[in-house]
Amino acid sequence: MIIKNICCIGAGYVGGPTMAVIAKNNPNIKVTIVDINAERIAAWNDSDLSKLPIYEPGLAEIVKDIRGENLFFSTDIDTAINESEMIFISVNTPTKTYGKGKGMAADLKYIELCARNIAKVAVTDKIVVEKSTLPVRTAEAIKSILHNTGNHINFDILSNPEFLAEGTAVEDLLNPDRVLIGGESEVAIESLAKVYGSWVPQEKILRTNLWSSELSKLTANAFLAQRVSSINAISELCEHTGANVNEVSKAIGMDSRIGSKFLKASIGFGGSCFQKDILNLVYIARNYNLNEVADYWEQVIIMNDHQKRRFSDRLIKTLYNTVSGKKIGMLGWAFKKDTNDTRESAAIYVTDHLLSEQATISVYDPKVPEVKIQADLNYLNTRSKNENKENVMSESSPYEAVKNAHAVVIMTEWDEFKNYNWKKIYDTMKKPAFIFDGRNILDKFKMKEIGFEYYSIGQ
Ligand code: UDX
Numbered sequence: 001m002i003i004k005n006i007c008c009i010g011a012g013y014v015g016g017p018t019m020a021v022i023a024k025n026n027p028n029i030k031v032t033i034v035d036i037n038a039e040r041i042a043a044w045n046d047s048d049l050s051k052l053p054i055y056e057p058g059l060a061e062i063v064k065d066i067r068g069e070n071l072f073f074s075t076d077i078d079t080a081i082n083e084s085e086m087i088f089i090s091v092n093t094p095t096k097t098y099g100k101g102k103g104m105a106a107d108l109k110y111i112e113l114c115a116r117n118i119a120k121v122a123v124t125d126k127i128v129v130e131k132s133t134l135p136v137r138t139a140e141a142i143k144s145i146l147h148n149t150g151n152h153i154n155f156d157i158l159s160n161p162e163f164l165a166e167g168t169a170v171e172d173l174l175n176p177d178r179v180l181i182g183g184e185s186e187v188a189i190e191s192l193a194k195v196y197g198s199w200v201p202q203e204k205i206l207r208t209n210l211w212s213s214e215l216s217k218l219t220a221n222a223f224l225a226q227r228v229s230s231i232n233a234i235s236e237l238c239e240h241t242g243a244n245v246n247e248v249s250k251a252i253g254m255d256s257r258i259g260s261k262f263l264k265a266s267i268g269f270g271g272s273c274f275q276k277d278i279l280n281l282v283y284i285a286r287n288y289n290l291n292e293v294a295d296y297w298e299q300v301i302i303m304n305d306h307q308k309r310r311f312s313d314r315l316i317k318t319l320y321n322t323v324s325g326k327k328i329g330m331l332g333w334a335f336k337k338d339t340n341d342t343r344e345s346a347a348i349y350v351t352d353h354l355l356s357e358q359a360t361i362s363v364y365d366p367k368v369p370e371v372k373i374q375a376d377l378n379y380l381n382t383r384s385k386n387e388n389k390e391n392v393m394s395e396s397s398p399y400e401a402v403k404n405a406h407a408v409v410i411m412t413e414w415d416e417f418k419n420y421n422w423k424k425i426y427d428t429m430k431k432p433a434f435i436f437d438g439r440n441i442l443d444k445f446k447m448k449e450i451g452f453e454y455y456s457i458g459q
Pocket residue numbers: 009010011012013014015034035036037040090091092093110111113114131132133134272273276
């Protein structure tokens with residue numbers, strides 16, 4: 001099948017960058033990204049590129065280059081579906097907040113809505129590609145909806161999970177370790193392989209069955225998250241034994257069987273994927289009565305929650321067992337550097353805990369605006385919106401955020417934090433001035449020399 005038009009439903013962190021890179025490398029294919037959120041589409045179409053809804057290094061340049069050429073953003077979902085031979089579904093699949101599987105299973109209502117919409121409007125054969133991360137065997141449900149409610153045309157379903165990491169999305173898409181395509185129809189698989197083949201070497205394009213593809217995505221994220229929880233577990237042991245987790249990471253990472261990546265001890269992993277995907281894995285395992293398998297993976301989440309909690313407990317204990325009425329300066333709100341995404345960021349949970357202990361928090365993040373910070377806290381529903389607004393300030397300067405603070409906490413590893421004038425910061429803080437470095441990015445000896453009481457993870 002020759003692909004001339006591609007439609008992607010969902011203009012988010014996955015759909016936006018992925019389609020931009022596909023369009024850039026396939027000038028003969030018209031790529032249209034559609035979304036039900038008109039505000040988001042307007043932002044993607046804004047002539048001021050700093051207004052794009054998603055911050056990713058290198059993305060604005062690609063959008064600038066090809067927007068209006070072969071990359072389009074639109075709210076006209078039906079037209080885009082109709083004129084495309086290939087439709088990517090890239091909508092969000094949050095953890096359910098109600099009913100059966102609440103807090104564990106993925107909420108597939110948006111996926112189902114998309115499938116029903118495609119079935120309703122499509123009048124020519126389509127290849128439907130699952131890009132969103134989904135529980136194993138979701139393709140079955142999509143297939144059933146398409147075939148039972150469609151206009152008697154042929155639908156081929158492919159699973160093509162996304163492995164990009166936020167903050168390096170463009171780089172990951174341009175040079176992927178592998179592209180995974182799962183499906184039943186060889187013709188459909190090869191059509192998609194050809195789209196990627198315009199810039200990805202064929203030997204990096206893996207073809208599997210649908211279910212292996214769906215499960216591989218969950219497994220990859222579970223393994224990555226498990227490494228973070230493993231090193232974080234060791235970090236607590238380091239704090240009690242005098243070992244240094246950075247040294248332990250380096251020592252074990254030089255073993256080529258272990259490898260050096262994903263061994264940075266931290267405040268705990270965040271992001272939209274790790275927790276959700278592991279919960280999914282746990283939920284599926286329990287459904288098949290595989291309780292040992294479920295318990296094994298659940299422990300990765302339990303360890304992560306513990307890591308976030310013990311960070312704030314340690315801060316409170318160190319500040320003489322009370323933070324009531326004390327200002328805490330928080331640097332970073334995003335779940336990692338180089339993104340404006342805050343989903344499941346440790347900063348949200350640490351702030352919530354400190355607010356319950358009556359601290360006031362003053363936040364600076366280079367890419368996250370105040371409305372987002374307030375929305376993240378309000379979503380937890382721990383206290384009223386007014387209370388959140390009164391006790392959490394957002395500053396546009398890091399120096400303002402930490403002025404008169406009893407402690408500075410570092411939540412995100414933004415590079416700029418390393419180069420601040422820390423002597424100046426020290427001079428404006430309450431004494432003793434504490435730093436809790438949740439990312440181990442500052443130089444311990446320099447900080448101590450300036451006069452700080454410096455605490456980090458696993459040392
Ligand atoms: C991704 C992945 O696709 C998902 O698998 C992963 O597990 C979580 O993140 P992401 O791109 O990060 O999604 O989500 P988001 O930035 O929320 O974008 C999804 C977009 O889909 C939103 O803009 C939303 O408005 C849109 N949407 C949702 C639709 O257009 N139609 C719907 O029916 C539902």
